[in-house]
Amino acid sequence: MTSPLAAYEGIVGPAVLRQLRQLGEKLSGTRVVHVNSTREGGGVAEILEWMTPIMRELGLDASWEVIDGNHRFFETTKSMHNSLQGANVAIPVKGWKTYEDVNARNFKRLRPILEGADIVFIHDPQPAPLLRLCTRRKGKWIWRAHIDISRPFRPVWKSLRPTMEGYDASIFSMAEFAQPLPHPQFLVPPSIDPLSEKNRDLAPAEIDAVRTEYGLDPSRPLLVQISRFDRFKDPVGVIDAYRMVRKVSPVQLVLAGGGATDDPEGKAVLDDVLEAAGNDPDVHVLLLPPGAHRTINALQRLATIILQKSTKEGFGLTVTEGMWKGKPIIGGDVGGIRLQVLNHQTGFLVNTPEGAAHRIRYLLHHRDDMERMGTTGREFVREHFLLTRHIREYLTLMLVTLRDTKANMIEV
Secondary structure, eight states: OOOOGGGGHHHHOHHHHHHHHHHHHHTTTOEEEEEESOSSSSHHHHHHHHHHHHHHHTTOEEEEEEOOOOHHHHHHHHHHHHHHTTOOOOOOHHHHHHHHHHHHHHHHHHHHHHHHOSEEEEESSTTTTHHHHOTTOOSEEEEEOOSOOSSOOHHHHHHHHHHHHTSSEEEESSGGGOOOOSSOEEEOOOOBOTTSTTTSOOOHHHHHHHHHHTTOOTTSOEEEEEOOSOGGGOHHHHHHHHHHHHTTSOOEEEEEEOOOTTOTTHHHHHHHHHHHHTTOTTEEEEEOOTTOHHHHHHHHHHOSEEEEOOSSOSOOHHHHHHHHTTOOEEEESSTTHHHHOOBTTTEEEESSHHHHHHHHHHHHTOHHHHHHHHHHHHHHHHHHSBHHHHHHHHHHHHHHHHTTOOOSEEEO
16 A cells, blocks of 8 residues: 655655655646556566556556466566567567467457557556557557666567557666667666555564564574566575575575566476575575565565675666665676665675675675665665655656657656
């Protein structure tokens, strides 16, 4: 449940909220539709869950729609996701047909909403063909890419690019992620809601209850990685790093996450993680339900060090969440993690399990640096990665797009 906008004043100050309301007045009554492929699981759904009601509170007529799909569709779009992030994964002809057919079926259901919208945000590739199907659209359509497509598998991008070229604008988290497209491109990093169940302050008793529930030892340092069970998150590499540290320091590891309805690979990755963990009682692999936000919150607050050792990452909201809780971060030196982890200031960037283990050992022996990084990281999130900044940039780019800007690349 998203908090009323006024509740954020104590975190970001009155001037920020005043600016948001002024932008909202300029867009009052604008019909805005967000479309993605899952209602729960993953950062996109979390962002849309809080963004949509705040847009409504600011006076926009905002809604969030989710396309339905069968198993073959999500297998295809997961392969598409992997290939756009650089994996050499070809899409078979039957997969492309399923992709088109499922979007056509969803368009029949969504047609009245999409045709009447002033602004449509299409999130990631799964619902992208809806644009071509909506021949009577009156509004502007924006493609929001949440992933790193800087070095896509060319055959797949070649097939998708004509669709993306038809949009009125596109949004990327970083300039490095963008591909040349014949329309304005905006740079908007994601953000977190500091008052959500996953990020709000918790009572010490609730945090202790989670520690007890999962059998975590309060006397030993705790390493935590929260993420979907996805190969790009490298959970097996995290276990390798933990084992290197364990040879010299008595530590525990939590790998916690869930699945998403649009990610059919999750079970196979989880099986690999369980096999790598073996019977080690100090490796806690937790498959959490979609609504376990307070549990995740507590685990992050229990952590001594938070990891996100991704090998590819669009942004990594769990990094932001950990920094907001005042924790030092050890993250993969990739994608949007580089926007957040300022090396030696808010944490460390690493490329290998060996590098992660080295940085973990360093932090465990330099507690003053851990505290300094945690404090710096929280303030860095307050300044750059909270929802108020995100909403401001979306409202600004809507105003620009509705005025038919001819800009090529805009950082809002």
